[in-house]
Amino acid sequence: MNAAGFPLLSLLTFLPLAGAAIILFVRGEEAVVARNARWTALWTSLLVFFLSLILWVKFDTSSAGFQFEEKLSWLPEFGVGYHMGVDGISVLFVLLSTALTPLCILASWEAIETRVREYMVAFLILETMMVGMFAALDFIIFYVFFEAVLIPMFLIIGVWGGPRRVYAAFKFFLYTLLGSVLMLLAILYLWYNAGTTDIPELFEYQVPRAAQTWIFFAFLASFAVKVPMWPVHTWLPDAHVEAPTAGSVILAGVLLKMGAYGFLRFSLPLLPEASVQFAPLIFVLSVVAVVYTSLVALAQEDMKKLIAYSSVAHMGIVTIGIFTINAQGLSGALFTMLAHGVVSGALFLCVGVLYDRVHSRDILRYGGVAKIMPSYAMVFMLFTMASVGLPGTANFVGEFLVIVGAWRINPWVAFGGALGMVLGAAYMLYLYRRVIFGKLTKPDLRALLDLSPREYAVFAPLILLALWMGVYPQPFLDFFEASVAALVQRHEAAMSVSRLAGM
């Protein structure tokens, strides 16, 4: 049936739910329940992660098609089915989700003290939704997962978040929901006209030119909020600031990728002409995002907010890459998404380390931390440099490819994207200088402890990934090479057809 010999993707998707169910049935004293919940969640997520490694090993990188496919008929008369599968574009995001979840659970080990059971349940459900979203090959299934991701995240922010968590949770929820409603409308239109919601089948359907425009904007409304693109980005800083550390990691690491993934999966292949027509709009919004949010990041006094704004800037690079619609741009966008998942996730963890100790995210509250936490300072420096896009770290590969790709479309776009290099260096180094460097004058900081073994365990895989992806990115690039090439080819074919039709 597929390369794994068993329904791997469904297993990856629903195994966390099973873990969540087990945790729910644990009864007893609160401390016991908490411990059990932690361990069960960790083991479940680790199991899922190791299972997902089968994808890494068995995925055929030479093929552009969907692999590990599973198909069940569900509502055949409506053309809606349960269809799972991954191609080069989605497979690594499944892996990213399954890799970050255990790290997040580990990172919440001591930080979460209340309602531990419910927290772990929410996290496992979140994993189900994320994996399901990236693996779904039916538009309805995709939509369900795409929307349902919001629920556990909403709860994680709203229940375990900071003081303004309710405001942040609602803002997060309403922003992202509003956009999605329009997407649903577009899905209904497609289903009505194409008679199916199966994604590979939909690829065969040519959307009429006139309809492409409004569908494009319907998708844009949904995806742009998720990315988030300027000017619908303001939910993100608030959500990040209030979310618990692990929530921020998943939010930055995986959830932000959903919008960009949507563009890649739906907007480009289904709406080639509209994508070309409105690419300049996306470029403008993206360049504005890079410059504007980088500047805003420079003014922040809250560590998490700063990194949140930097995420918006990095996602600006991603959207530039996507709409260049050439091999370098697309590969660069995909790679930046992965790299950003690792690096900004790690940066939020870095902030979490200090927050767990001092309970403040205020930059001015710190200073001179390098003196007492040298290992931490080194880890933080590494990820700072990765975020800045230093060659040899993950982000560089993505940014470099995007800039090379963008130059082929329009040098000014490339220039706008490259400006992020300067501004990014400015805000990250400014952050680092104020937190890590300087004189140690705050008396209570003197008592801080350096990284604990658990924290090392959380950071070690991320450090390895960030460097591996920077120095030897080819294994990752191989994954999406065939799919990206197919996507570009499809796009060019579609454009030439429409050009002929226009003559």
Place this chain on the structure above:
Amino acid sequence: MFVGAIFFPLLGACISGFLGRWIGDKAAQWSTVICMVLAAICGSLAFGQVALSGHPVTVEIVTWMDVGGLEFAWALRYDTLAAVMVAMVTFISTLIHLYSVGYMSHDETPSRFFAYLSLFTFMMLMLVTADNLAQLFFGWEGVGLASYLLIGYWYDRESANRAAMKAFIVNRVGDVSFMLGVALTFYVFGSIEFDTIFAAVPQHLEDRFGGIPALELIGVLLFIGACGKSAQLGLHTWLPDAMEGPTPVSALIHAATMVTAGVFLVCRMSPVFEYAPTALAVVTVVGASTALFAATIGCVQNDIKRVIAYSTCSQLGYMFFAAGVGAYQVAMFHLFTHAFFKALLFLGAGSVIHAMSDEQDIRKMGGIWSKIPITYAVMWIGNLALAGIPFFAGYYSKDAILEAAFASHSGVGMYAFLCGMIAAFLTAFYSWRLLILTFHGAPRADHHTMEHVHESPAVMLIPLLLLAVGAVLTGYIFAPLFIGEHEHGFWHGAILNAEHNHILHAMHEVPAWVPLAPTVMGIGGIALAYVFYMLAPGIPGRLATAFRGLYLFLLNKWYFDELYDAIFVRPARRLAMVFWKTGDAQIIDGMPNGAASLAVGVARGAVRIQTGRVANYAFAMIIGLVVFVSLFLIGR
């Protein structure tokens, strides 16, 4: 051997950086020194094989990226150009490691310092042995990182942190241009590997990009990148501030190696620049202007390291205009000799600072020459070489540069020649000003400091003496190879001079007064400094009062920092606040917050009906779905 020269320093950096806490500072220091010695041996052997026997090698390691036709690898490209740099960098870096053992002996965390130093060396070596632009950029940014760490080494000093950040960010401005240059190179050539590019240049002579000849644009973009790293006019502001780092750092990074990366880049890309005359003219003008500009500032600075820093800036200008008139070999030669005497000057200055209990202001020195005779002697040698006094290293290379500029017979060439001549005079002047103020006259330091003035330990003096030997001999020994009769066999095609470029011959056929002129200028400068600071020490003060405006203008470095602060830094900050407080918080959030508060109100209402939020949400979704489906179906 080829791999060892590059990776031994990395090994040293890892040992010292990661294991330093367990093996102790002494072991960490010496392990980096040993690694550097091994690297230097490998580097010299490689130099022998590649440059002297003429066997270029490329060691391919592994593919880095391969995306839709954009393909390049991690590889070590050893041609003469790279081999010269590898040998020079490993040799000087080894001496500086050794020197640092003495200089940093009172420091708290020497293992961190040595790890940075070795990391820097590794990155520099990656830069010079790159066989494609991306790897070159890796080294380029890597040395930027290492210099950021080293400048900010004493991170509890606010000024050091500022300087480190400034260095990184100013460099990044150049890097943006570099990156765009790489993107354009790929656009034009379909590759960023040197061999492919160089082979394809003749087919792309006529290519245009946006109406501009593509090769010219590549040249200018890459050169702006080079300006950042090599501190040329406009992007030079980071270099003087970078003197906040420990002195060996200044010697290694800001004199001998990193800052010359830009010159190296131009020479490396000579096959492209040869066909980009306008870009070369830009290089010449910027280089010449920097040479003069930095020299004028050097004349009035009072911090011993800053004087030398501006001198570096000025000498880099010389190298650039040499490359700009097409004499890349001469530029490389000056780069090579300069590395020795400038490292010597910085380390000598370090020795002085060490002796003076960390005093850096030359106005508070004086009268110490008899107490630190060896340092005094090597400083003399360094300054003689710098001023281009005959038979010292700088004489061969600087004279050649000025001859080449004269021989180019172009307008920009003459401009460069004039700037270079005046700068040569000023160079000699500020060098002797420094020498006299530091070592001669009545002691101006307080009694306590003077009692402690002492000669440095042997571990610091040995590198000084070796560098002094280099500062005397490298010019004489290597001139025939780099720019003389053996030039062709030595470079072995690593640098391209196009058919229309005869500068290397023409520079030997200039009128007889041209080779003499720099020496005369140099001696004139020395004489003036002698008059001003030995014979009639009242003159400089009176001049400063008489031309107060000019003096302040120079003292404040032509007000570049203030200018940039006013047009970039402060507006950026203000804009940041406007975007954040007004753009984000009021305009963008204003609308949704209204809607949000409305929605929250509605949700509150719904909560009263429903039991919990999740159910409420599901309910709302279903309702919404129903409404939209019905609207949609009705609408059709």
